Amino acid sequence: MTNNVLQTLVEMRGIESNYVDAWGKPATIAQSSKAKLLNALGYDTSNDEAVVAQLDTEASQYWQNPLNPVLVTRVSETLQFPLRLPIDLVNDTYTLVLTTESGQQFTQTITPVDTQLINVAELDGVEFQEYVAAFDQTVEPGYHRIALFVEGDEEELAAMRLIMAPDSCFMPEPIKQGKKIWGLSVQLYCVRSETNWGIGDFSDLSRLVKEASANGADFIGLNPIHSLYPANPDACSPYGPSSRRWLNFLYLDVTAIEGYQDADIQALVNDTAFTERLAHARNTEYVDYGAVSALKLEILSALFKKYQKQHLQKSSAQKKAFDAFIEEGGESLNMLAVYDVMQEQLKQEGKPSWGWPVFPQKFSEFHKPDVAKFAKKHAARVTFYQFLQWQAAQQLEAANQVAVDAGMTIGIYRDLAVGVSEGSAEIWGNKDLYCVDASVGAPPDILGPLGQNWGLPPMDPKRLYEQGYQPIIDLFSSNMASAGALRIDHVMALLRLWWVPKGDHARDGGYVYYPVDDLLGILALESHRNQNLVIGEDLGTVPDEIRGKLADNGIYSYRVFFFEQAEDGGFFSPSHYPVQSMSTLTTHDMPTLIGYWHCLDLELGRDLGLYPTEEILSTLYASRHDNKQSILDTLHGHGSVDDSVGRDVEYTGMTEALNFGLQTHMATGSSALLSLQLEDWLQMDKPVNIPGTFDEYPNWKRKLNRNLEDIFTDDKLTGLAGRLTQARRDASTDK
Template identity: 65%
Template sequence: MNDSMIEKLVELRGIESNFIDAWGKPAQVEPASKAKLLKAMGYPVEDEQALHQKLDEDAAKAWLNPLDPVQVNRIGEPLLIALRLPIELVNDSYDIELTTEEGEVITQGIEPSSGELINVAHIQDGEFQEYILALSAEPPIGYHQVSLKAGDGEELSTMRLIIAPKACYKPDNIAKGEKMWGLSVQLYCLRSERNWGIGDFSDLSYLIRESAKQGAQFVGLNPIHALYPSNPDACSPYSPSSRRWLNTIYLDVTAIEGFESKDIQALVTSESFKQRLAEARAKDHVDYATVSSLKLEALRLVFEHYNQQYLKHNSKQNRAFKAFVKEGGESLEMLATYEALQEMLKAEGKDFWGWPVFPAEYAEYHLDAVKKFKKSHADNIKFYLFLQWQAAQQLALADKQADDNGMSIGIYRDLAVGVSEGSAEIWGNRELYATDASVGAPPDILGPLGQNWGLPPMDPLVLYRQRYQPIIDLFSSNMQSCGALRIDHVMALLRLWWVYKGDNAKQGGYVYYPVDDLLGILALESHRHQALVIGEDLGTVPEEIREKLADNGVHSYRVFFFEQAKDGGFFSPAHYPEQSMATLTTHDMPTLTGFWHCLDLELGKSLNLYPSDEVLAELYRTRHENKQQLLDTLHGHGSIPQWIGRYVDEVGMSRELNHGMQVHMAKGSSALLSLQLEDWLEMDKPVNIPGTSSEYPNWRRKLNRSLEETFSDPVIQDLSKRLTEARKQASAQ
């Protein structure tokens, strides 16, 4: 294979050859890794003739379409478009017709050769020329269409034109300098006196109402994306089936109309049901299989009642349901079909964990066998559509609680970086995903061995050819019923670490994405939904992307334990960027108690997460130094009582030290402060340990106290009061 040809293609497809690692050292991507990433993109790199043929086909596909598939401009920028035509047609006259989202039509006559010639190519024995032309129209922000029309009115090509704001939405009080705090929780972790062994949307409403009384202005959630009803133990919120739709295990069955009907009450009051429910509630870890079984059993009866009562008649409920399904379009229909199909296959007694192991006739959504399945299983598909409808309604009610209780932001949602290999999202749009690769991370502080997350990445070229519709849908759907959106691993807008299937995470490479276009779409959707945006910018992050995110109004994510100077000292939160969300810990980190007592390092050793004893010893040594620096910082700012010792060897974790850290953060300059409910409850076990799957019960650990107990505790009320007062003082500075 011609190496120069491979390197040219590597550059063309945005595969990075060199990067700076998490320790600030130059690193290189191996040539073999780059070739594998091209292979994952569909290039036959081991067959030179086939590769030439594919490159010729790709070039023809681009040049034979006069207009680009999509173009993103910022409001106020000159509107320039590229136009490609055979040389014999460039002197003809055409019309450019711009149809705005509101339906206004603006027409401009053009002559391509009067523009700036920027490129020439020979395609299929003919010469093509590409020109840049200026349009005089000044469309508003939104999604518009540009059409190229011949003199006789024939439409020759179309392009989506996206006009975006200059930056993401920011609430007025944030823009004026108000500082606020809120809680971050894993929704499934919540205990309450009424839930069914897992936190649900009614628990969320309660949490919002009670935390608002304490002065909180938002409640941050783990991703609440759709998972797998027929495979409930696939429970990671960061490995979803669809990021557009909701995890229906969070439904409060008792809140759906019809729950009080005779048949349903007969089920839920039966001794066997009550016993299983009591066991699920009592466990310290979420028993997903039992909870899912209980809920689905009851939900089917609720659906049957509701369907007979309303959905088979011309009722307002049926009209609302049909409107929801119509708005959800193919994406919603596809998810419901996938869930019904997976249920049927599971009933056959086989381990059909996802579409890669489905029978061939069901391997893709658009196959004939799937169409037949939809007709023969329409009622069950309707059931899954109904669950999504109810979930959207219950989430909207929780969001309304935030408004009713005066929260400035309210619900703050989390968008995962991708979907799992066996997801419905890939099943419905196989072309978009590079299924022979996975997203991950090179070695860094959190994952010394590198990480492979098992999430096939979107191919940036295919995303572009699909006119960015998948990413528009993602941003829009995840900004529903909330006041803020956290973009997990926001570097994905710039680049993703791809790992070829079967390779070690260290053998991957970065693939670049059209960051300016994606940020423009994010800004547009942010304004449409009036949702503030936070970007989780941890790990290996080029400084230029931090500047770009800041310019685009994306709030940075500042974790106290990572904000250290070269001498090891911790930066004061008073020096954090105002346009940021500050936090002490995250779901991928130990709790404050776990950090202080090095429980995470003990766990990591027991799970063989460290390459050697020397690496672990260095982590212990660094932790000891960090704890001393932390004590120095807290004492230096008067954030903890004087009676707490000044030498780390003499100081154990205490309530005063725990609360002192949190209040210390509240004095900072970040607009937003997020605190983990686990740290309020002084818990020691983490939610998730990066680099593990079945070795640790990730995404299962519940809180150690119920919501009712938590918010009636005078200690918690006092901490809330201190946090609110500290944030007010920070706002006044």
């Protein structure tokens, strides 16, 4: 096959041929990798004829549709769009009908030949022409519809979704006026308390919000709280969920659900065997997801039966509210509940059940007739899993209301994972959208010299467009619920994603581009609708074009102290960070402050074989040594630590004074938001996650080393909170 023919298809589908790597050097995508990426997108690349035929088919589909599936435009832009017709019809007069989501209608007539001609093509001997159609009506932000009619004809010729978006994302007024704030970030499952069942829950979140706000914090940042796998609880990565639209039921506080205090439920939870299992779940160093899941499902099942008999089988207010929740959740909620029941049932029968790829063929896709029969047969259990989602949404909203009542500037901020795992319900319910023969990952970089493969099949950008962007709208909207901000993990995904063909090494992937301007417009619209500030995690190999677009769209950059270095190795003062950013010291993918300072991450990486050569590891050790000295120089130079902290890295270990000094140093900076990990407040040494590992390390399981009830009674920690609050006030420009 000739490279030119393949390259045409490569460019048409947004596959990048060249990019700049993490070291600033030009890199090229191999021809074989590009062919495999096209295969993952559903193309036959075996010969020139097959490629040309597919190009012709797509061109024909484009020209035979008068309107595009969807148009995303901004309120400040002229509302115009392409209109395609055979040449015989371009002299006719047409009516455009714009229907807003509120039901208003506006009409306009158009004769294509009287407008601007922008393109011409010939299909089977027929000439098609493409013109620029314009609509003069001013339209409010929202989801609207434009239909095309032949003048005088009632039959619709074509229709297009119109998404009218604000020019930038929502920003809270205090932030806009220059207020600098700080908050704590936490992996919710890590939280220990005297009352939870071995995993942090939404009641713990409410308490954390209340206590943190009373000590000056303006937000609590969460890990993704997406739905995982009830029947496979050890698949616990929050970044490899089953559905990103719904919540992880394990975060439910079972004791807060109506009926828990009833005698029969109390008899279950006070049973000796149950209390022993509960004690084990609470006392383990790492979250025992299997134990927690078994405990909660046992009692939740019993509670649901009581609730169903008392409320859901009657015409009660609770039934009306639950029915409304189910109706609003629509197919997505029903699909997830059916999936959870099916996985549970297959596991009980001893059949393969880890995900839809191993389900029986008749159950391999949600829309199959046998799945509908299964759902009907197991309707009560399907309703149970819908009930869990309802309760989870209510408990999360209760925590959010605590933040609102406390007057926090942001309150809860949620985290949107970049994808779902291969065996997820989200893919099971929309097979056309996902490319399961590829995975999202990252090319080799400084922290991950082998590259990364995250096992998350990517969305096909063309299918997303053809579906009117509804899947991404649903993701943004649902993850902004009960929150004041949304952090988008790997925000470069809005521009491009590193796709790794199935079975290949991570380094042998390639970048596939997405319709970034459309996605940013939708994000801005949902941001305003949900009153959410948006933070984009823009770490790793980031092209300059996305940073500029993010800033222009009001999205807050992510600035990690350890990555903010000048060419001479010195660390930039936080006072030089962009105002439109959230700064932090560490993240869930990094070592804690103690781990960093004592090189515990490098030791672990060596033991786990993450570094290809001893030379790479030696270079990292040498670089870490130099960086630590530069950090000491920076802290002393800015007066952020006193003389109890040494000036020579050879003799200075991580101490409380150095730890707290780093945190207050960050608080003096110019970033509007400062996020600090609760682990660093507690001076912990073990990381919560080691990128590039699967079962070599207990990722996503390590708990905090202290109970929540003890944290804000510690004078040292409340003193730190007071210093952070004062430093943020001093740095603010709204005084």
